Amino acid sequence: MNVVLKTSDVKLPRHANRQLRKRVAKSLEGVSDRIRSVYVSLKDVNGAKGGTDKVCLLEARLESGGGLVVVRKDRHLTAALGAGLKGIRRLVNEELKKRRRFRGAQAPVHQPE
Numbered sequence: 001m002n003v004v005l006k007t008s009d010v011k012l013p014r015h016a017n018r019q020l021r022k023r024v025a026k027s028l029e030g031v032s033d034r035i036r037s038v039y040v041s042l043k044d045v046n047g048a049k050g051g052t053d054k055v056c057l058l059e060a061r062l063e064s065g066g067g068l069v070v071v072r073k074d075r076h077l078t079a080a081l082g083a084g085l086k087g088i089r090r091l092v093n094e095e096l097k098k099r100r101r102f103r104g105a106q107a108p109v110h111q112p113e
Contacts, residue, residue: 001025002037009044010054010077020081027085028060031092036061038088042077056080058088068095 003021012020024038039059046053054077061067070087074080 001028001032001035004037004039005042006040007042009047010042012042023081024085028089028092031089031096034063034096035092036063040081040084042081044077054080056084058084060088060092062092062095064099066095068092 003024005017005020020040024040025032028035028038038061039057041055041057043055043057044053045055053073054075055071055073056077057069057071059067059069068088068091070084070091072080072083072087074083
């Protein structure tokens with residue numbers, strides 16, 4: 001699973017990039033083999049004005065095709081990221097479950113002769 005991180009108007013320490021990638025990987029353990037890549041965008045939309053302005057956008061591209069997107073806002077960047085990671089994990093699990101169910105419904109039924 002490839003993790004791409006982009007920030008806009010957010011100052012992160014040099015080591016934070018590696019830590020964020022680890023946090024994303026750890027949050028998606030168990031489904032990471034089904035995900036081709038995760039795009040993480042962190043923004044501070046109001047800058048110095050403050051408020052609920054930290055935005056985390058996550059997009060997971062699945063190995064089997066298609067993508068899922070979650071956007072979360074919070075006063076704190078870590079809270080927005082945490083909520084976003086929970087959301088994307090839930091969406092990936094739901095999508096995989098839906099695909100398994102659909103695939104099972106499409107299986108040919110063996111009829112005894």
